[in-house]
Amino acid sequence: MSEGRSRSFYLLSIVVALYVLFLYGPTITIVVLSFQGPNGGMTFPINGVSLHWFHNLWAGIGVPYVGDALLNSLKLGAVVTVLTVVISLMAGLAFRRSFRGQSVLFYTVVASLILPSIVVSLGIALEFQIIDQNVKAIGDAYEIDAIQSGYQTAMGLMTSGLGAHLTWTLPFGLLIMFAIFNRFNSSYEEAARDLGASSWQTFAHVLLPIIAPSLVGVVLFGFTLSWDEIARSSQAVGADNTLPITLQGLTTSVTTPVIYALGTVTTGISFTVILLALAIVIFIQKRRLRHGSDAGKGLV
Template sequence: MQSAVMKPALALYTTLFLVFLYAPFAILAILSFQTGPEGGPQFPIIEWSSYWYQHLFGLAPPSRVAPLPIGESLFRSMTLAFMTMIVSTVLGVMSAQAFRSRFKGSGIVFYLIVLGMMVPGVLVGLGMALVANFFGIDRHWWSTAFVLHVVYTFPFAFLVMLAIFNRFDKSVEEASWSLGVSPARTFRKVTFPLIFPGVLSAMLFAFTLSYDEFSRTLFASGRDLTLPLAIYGTFAVEIHPNVFAFGVLTTLFSFALLGVYAILMSLSVRRARRIAIQEE
């Protein structure tokens, strides 16, 4: 009886959660197809048009709505996210590897790492700005903002890899060592292929968190704006439909990243299974 009640309740809860999660995107997509060149959201749609998508790429006739500054800011955000992804993932793998063995002060080090994701971004960004001003350091997206992004995303990569290593069968490495293979070669040929799905997850976490980061970047990026800051500056006074169109394209880009992640994950899982079968 209890199971018969719980299943419909859980199904209803899941449905409502998905509606709550994706309803804003659906509304965003609908509003992005209103006609131009006048700005401002209107609902219901009087006339459907792809004007605002053309406006994003400079293909539409001039209007009172200025184009979004997505050129250089998009390049900065993508570059910053890529740099953060590489550094945070490498640090996460190395730190999780170190925590596979007990060492003195491991508890303190663990909480110091996790602290980076717990401290509010406004406080960290403001603190970085004050420290930079005190020492006369110029703030840039590739220096001070980059450091804050790594501090913020590194704990996520670390926790992902820590979970992966907690389920890792160490006997596979011991078998390789017993055959005279060096630890470095064992990690490269045996360990890394098996933990590669976790590495992909850590990379995805670091990239998406850095790409969308606002509060920490606001205080640490200096004059050069990243994409979230540039978009925020355009609709601080009035929201135009070109922002909706760009939001749809950004969301589709995120879904594309998830698709690539799923493909790479399936390939890595198949490879890990082949390695396990060969070892057996």
């Protein structure tokens, strides 16, 4: 005979449901309000259903330069993702062997996670102001016309902005690589070397395919953290705004559902990246299982 659910089960179910509602309720609200008709307002009840505000968004009505901000965020997110994967992988491989100053270097990298983001942004902005002052001083001292007439600032999306985002994404990537390599079975590499594989062949054909799903996780962290970052971007990207900064600025000036349409687009891109990353992980795992099954049949 089956026993009925206890009272604590229903109580915990209600708590979990309220937590999920609290977590995703604001996002659902923004998405619903973004699909209102032309006469829609900023609050419920909704007034009609249409794509009117998305059309206004892409036409630049009420939200100018949103296309430029979107491209800036995509370009910055792509570069940050690539650098995060490459640097995290190289650091993970380096930390597999002990070296002097290993602990100091590790805690220095991880310390970036506990520093206030706005302080990091201000610090990077001050560093580039010092660079600008020194470059201009050199130009004046040696009368370099290219600097005196053409140099403005070294601060920009792919300089100071890139550095600010890497201070946020690299610690996460590094921690993921540490977790992977701490449980990685080095006997696979030893077997490959016993069979005559070089160091590069061992890395490319043995190690890399095994840790590929984890690298997809680093890609996911790298892009999504960069895509949504505001505080570390606020003082460090220079004149080129990213999409989150543009969205934050519009909250005080835009009074139509077009801002909800922008929020829906931003959220949609984030979820698309997440689903794509999950699909890649599933594909890699199925491919590995299929190859393992084929190899087993070949031995029979």
